Amino acid sequence: MVLERFRSLDLFTKLCSSWLTIMILMAVLGPLLPLVNPREADVESMGVGLFSSGHVFGTDTNGYDVLANIVDGSRLSLLIAVVSVGLGGFLGAALGIVSAFVRGKFDYVVSLSFNIMLSIPNLVLGLALVAVLATSPDPTQAVSSNRRVVVVMLSLTIVIIPILGRIARGATLTWINREFITAARSMGLKNHQIVLKHVVPNVLPSIYAIGFLAIGVVIVAEGALSLLGVGITDGVSWGAAIARVSGDFTYAPHSMYMPVAVLALTVIACNQIGDYLRAQLDEREGKI
Amino acid sequence: MKAKTTSIVDVLKRLAQLLLVVIGATFLLSLLLRLLPVGLKELYVTGLFEEDRQRQIKELGLDRNAFSYYLHWLWDFVRGDFGRIVLPGGGGESVASHVGRALPKTLQLVFYTQIFALAVAIPLGILSAYRAGRRTDRFVSYGLFTAASVPNFVLGLLLALIVGAKLEWLPPLGYVPISESFVDHIRGMVLPVLSLGIPLIASYTRLLRTDVIATLREDFVTMAVAKGLSDRRILFTHVLRPSSVTLLTAAALNMGALIGGSLVIERVFSIPGLGTEIGFAIFGRQYFALQAYVALVAVGYVVFNSVIDVIVGIVDPRTRERRGA
Numbered sequence: 001m002v003l004e005r006f007r008s009l010d011l012f013t014k015l016c017s018s019w020l021t022i023m024i025l026m027a028v029l030g031p032l033l034p035l036v037n038p039r040e041a042d043v044e045s046m047g048v049g050l051f052s053s054g055h056v057f058g059t060d061t062n063g064y065d066v067l068a069n070i071v072d073g074s075r076l077s078l079l080i081a082v083v084s085v086g087l088g089g090f091l092g093a094a095l096g097i098v099s100a101f102v103r104g105k106f107d108y109v110v111s112l113s114f115n116i117m118l119s120i121p122n123l124v125l126g127l128a129l130v131a132v133l134a135t136s137p138d139p140t141q142a143v144s145s146n147r148r149v150v151v152v153m154l155s156l157t158i159v160i161i162p163i164l165g166r167i168a169r170g171a172t173l174t175w176i177n178r179e180f181i182t183a184a185r186s187m188g189l190k191n192h193q194i195v196l197k198h199v200v201p202n203v204l205p206s207i208y209a210i211g212f213l214a215i216g217v218v219i220v221a222e223g224a225l226s227l228l229g230v231g232i233t234d235g236v237s238w239g240a241a242i243a244r245v246s247g248d249f250t251y252a253p254h255s256m257y258m259p260v261a262v263l264a265l266t267v268i269a270c271n272q273i274g275d276y277l278r279a280q281l282d283e284r285e286g287k288i
Numbered sequence: 289m290k291a292k293t294t295s296i297v298d299v300l301k302r303l304a305q306l307l308l309v310v311i312g313a314t315f316l317l318s319l320l321l322r323l324l325p326v327g328l329k330e331l332y333v334t335g336l337f338e339e340d341r342q343r344q345i346k347e348l349g350l351d352r353n354a355f356s357y358y359l360h361w362l363w364d365f366v367r368g369d370f371g372r373i374v375l376p377g378g379g380g381e382s383v384a385s386h387v388g389r390a391l392p393k394t395l396q397l398v399f400y401t402q403i404f405a406l407a408v409a410i411p412l413g414i415l416s417a418y419r420a421g422r423r424t425d426r427f428v429s430y431g432l433f434t435a436a437s438v439p440n441f442v443l444g445l446l447l448a449l450i451v452g453a454k455l456e457w458l459p460p461l462g463y464v465p466i467s468e469s470f471v472d473h474i475r476g477m478v479l480p481v482l483s484l485g486i487p488l489i490a491s492y493t494r495l496l497r498t499d500v501i502a503t504l505r506e507d508f509v510t511m512a513v514a515k516g517l518s519d520r521r522i523l524f525t526h527v528l529r530p531s532s533v534t535l536l537t538a539a540a541l542n543m544g545a546l547i548g549g550s551l552v553i554e555r556v557f558s559i560p561g562l563g564t565e566i567g568f569a570i571f572g573r574q575y576f577a578l579q580a581y582v583a584l585v586a587v588g589y590v591v592f593n594s595v596i597d598v599i600v601g602i603v604d605p606r607t608r609e610r611r612g613a
Contacts, residue, residue: 120589124586128582131578242445
């Protein structure tokens, strides 16, 4: 069934979904692949170019293998994206659906809170949250990298909640006045049954579509935070790998191309799949 | 439903909503400081003697509860007093002076980008809608889509490296004020504006293309064609205006992404704007300054969006009616 669905896609969407599959496989199977240790510098060949022996994508100024860093970084970058969008999407959708369903004061408060959070540009909000939450109590010591990862995930989750929440609320509002909801109500279904059986299944497709776009947003935000020096600083995410070589115009500038390309292609793929899902949705709506 | 014109009550309602959002956002920011894993007192109160300590606590407003602290902060903020950079000995520079130096650079970057993106996207969008359905159209659409999804810092890093450092056509980093040299100012701004602008152009063109295609199906266009007007005249005087509503709204909404993006792009190209100041504030543990910068960004973004809403109402009278209905 999956294969049939795949065949029906246009070429660009095929390419994008294949790329995403490769990235996910890379992240999951990364530790099993026969690669150099990404955290071990090869002092013999520092800053070598693409396709040099032993280093397919070359090494950066410090002698770290670029390919190994991309594979290793994919794990954290994708984990942050999936967790933030998953958790933020779940919380946002739950809030949005419930507030659109009950309306009244609760809805007013929830919409206002969404608007308040959306009034701060998402990268700026993420930056402020990470900056505050990742402060180490002792100025002479940096925050542990595990804490940093959790803080970045949490902050980006908070950024995602109002984005998907507003979409879910809007989608729910379009369904709530349909006849089948009235029918369900007249059949004596309880509110929670109506929401779970009749509203959620109809709202979910649009959440999925925007969810893919949100994954792109989070990957970019993680990269930007790392570039600004407040995200993952240890060199195990794509953003961190890019941040480490950015600004190196002299020694090994070529080591930036591959991580940058992989990040950009993944974002493009997520956006295309989100767009494709949204277009499917419009078609389905059109048929009704 | 009967169409109504916008009344004073509607305007006041909108203003109240706006004020509520701004107050909510700034209040949340001031609460955020209390989430610091380290107390502000431990961070900033360094006096050796008890009297010094008490004086510092009072000066920073740390003796107040969250609510009273916020009200004092808001009163100062509205009057343009954004607090001070806190130094161990007391008496650092005022944050307002930092804002005064940094903000114009960020605004320049953002406005140049918007103007550049709109100037390219409007003719491009109209042209691609005019020629919609040709074989090349699909490839152009995919190209635009791809360009719209490229993260701006990726473009920035590549442009700085290739055009700036390798080809040496333009300076890869640095900022030159207009007063010093206009030509160098523009030369320094080209790469940052391109990295922020190219994704914008792509998304604006896509939006405008869709809207123009929709407008071209309307009766008044057929009427204009029947009257024998030239295609160019129809496109630019009759079609552009009703088609530009989505574009304008998108331009306003993009302002947030653009401000966020400009923080990173400033970093990539070493432009001493607000993004750089935010970076300094984070690494210097200047949380009061950070609060002021983020609050400014939020207030500016909200106000700008409302202004655009009003402009959209003027450009397209249909939305005014719809909103009143």
